[in-house]
Amino acid sequence: MIRTPLDWIEDELRELDAIGLLRRLATRTGPQSATITIDGQELINFGSNDYLGLAAECLNDTVIEAIRTHGWGSGASALVTGRGSLHAELEAALAEFEAAEAALLFPSGFAANVGAITSLTGKGDVIFSDAKNHASIIDGCRLSGARVQVYPHGDIDYLRMMLPQASAFRRRLIVTDGLFSMDGDLAPLCDLAALAEQFDAMLMVDEAHATGVFGDHGRGTVEHWGVEDGVHVRVGTLSKAAGSIGGFVVGSRSLIEWIANRARPYVFSTAPPEAIAAAGLAALQRIEDEPHRRTELLSRADQLRRRLIAVGCDTGESASQIIPIIIGEPQATMRFATALRESGFFVPGIRPPTVPAGESLLRISLSYAHTDDMIAALVEAIARLLAVQ
Numbered sequence: 001m002i003r004t005p006l007d008w009i010e011d012e013l014r015e016l017d018a019i020g021l022l023r024r025l026a027t028r029t030g031p032q033s034a035t036i037t038i039d040g041q042e043l044i045n046f047g048s049n050d051y052l053g054l055a056a057e058c059l060n061d062t063v064i065e066a067i068r069t070h071g072w073g074s075g076a077s078a079l080v081t082g083r084g085s086l087h088a089e090l091e092a093a094l095a096e097f098e099a100a101e102a103a104l105l106f107p108s109g110f111a112a113n114v115g116a117i118t119s120l121t122g123k124g125d126v127i128f129s130d131a132k133n134h135a136s137i138i139d140g141c142r143l144s145g146a147r148v149q150v151y152p153h154g155d156i157d158y159l160r161m162m163l164p165q166a167s168a169f170r171r172r173l174i175v176t177d178g179l180f181s182m183d184g185d186l187a188p189l190c191d192l193a194a195l196a197e198q199f200d201a202m203l204m205v206d207e208a209h210a211t212g213v214f215g216d217h218g219r220g221t222v223e224h225w226g227v228e229d230g231v232h233v234r235v236g237t238l239s240k241a242a243g244s245i246g247g248f249v250v251g252s253r254s255l256i257e258w259i260a261n262r263a264r265p266y267v268f269s270t271a272p273p274e275a276i277a278a279a280g281l282a283a284l285q286r287i288e289d290e291p292h293r294r295t296e297l298l299s300r301a302d303q304l305r306r307r308l309i310a311v312g313c314d315t316g317e318s319a320s321q322i323i324p325i326i327i328g329e330p331q332a333t334m335r336f337a338t339a340l341r342e343s344g345f346f347v348p349g350i351r352p353p354t355v356p357a358g359e360s361l362l363r364i365s366l367s368y369a370h371t372d373d374m375i376a377a378l379v380e381a382i383a384r385l386l387a388v389q
């Protein structure tokens with residue numbers, strides 16, 4: 001047999017499969033909403049982040065109209081010829097929505113996190129990053145060249161102990177998810193804001209899963225905790241509750257000007273199509289006009305969590321529309337996900353490296369689009385499966 005330099009990949013894939021960590025790409029057909037068709041099977045969908053139910057229908061006509069007027073491709077990076085009037089309008093609307101001075105639109109939330117962190121820190125600086133932060137924050141930290149101190153999840157005492165030693169560094173950045181994407185719990189933002197002030201650190205919060213859901217106006221966890229003045233950099237995405245695509249950073253005018261000059265994923269990447277900005281504008285309007293979507297979502301999430309706990313599930317510290325059922329080992333988690341799928345429900349199993357070893361879980365993502373009957377049927381199916389284990 002002829003060997004090639006890529007043979008090691010086959011060995012690695014076999015190893016991943018043996019330990020239950022191999023991912024296989026499935027194909028969705030048709031739009032996703034409260035239901036989804038994956039590999040030809042129609043399922044009730046508890047796997048998407050379309051928390052307000054805006055993705056499948058609400059934005060379609062807006063996007064089609066924008067393509068007719070503005071065309072599709074942007075042609076270049078925003079700094080060259082890519083930034084159109086709709087991008088500018090969306091940035092102004094995002095700043096207003098977030099009650100901030102200015103906003104900058106990125107092609108994705110991932111790019112926004114990497115761009116913001118690498119613009120704000122470099123060699124000679126130190127970053128304090130929560131152990132459960134999203135991969136895009138982790139990669140931004142790694143790329144920045146700064147010293148990275150990962151603190152145990154939500155551990156304010158640990159941070160309080162570490163920060164005094166950080167005064168020798170040029171700049172300090174504390175970065176955290178506002179709402180953690182797999183565990184559904186909230187960061188202790190009041191304490192973090194107080195520590196940032198005490199130790200002269202910048203504080204950055206990623207609101208990816210909280211924008212549109214938390215806070216009286218749907219601005220996210222920073223609004224929920226009332227710490228707008230203590231958080232210097234806020235990142236969000238239009239890909240989850242806003243049902244579209246595109247990340248953003250909001251903050252002071254000078255912060256945004258600096259990031260637009262320095263963030264490599266912004267400077268060296270083609271701007272997203274303007275139709276995406278049209279979708280973002282329409283979604284923001286829905287979020288503003290229809291607050292019942294987020295209030296009902298959170299109250300149904302509370303009820304669902306209580307019912308899951310009552311049938312014996314461990315939902316960890318979840319306090320949001322993201323509700324994990326913590327299983328532990330990846331093989332058992334995937335068996336549970338498969339059994340749910342056979343019962344007609346799509347609930348993704350989450351394994352390392354997305355979560356730490358020993359913390360594999362089923363991730364229920366609740367949407368305003370789910371009916372009471374769908375939610376009741378899910379609880380019943382989970383209870384039935386737990387009873388036969």
Ligand SMILES: Cc1ncc(COP(=O)(O)O)c(C=O)c1O
Binds near residue numbers: 109113177181209246
């Ligand atoms: C916490 C968090 N931040 C950022 C992102 C990236 O956002 P996007 O999907 O828009 O790139 C995600 C997406 O999974 C996320 O969960």
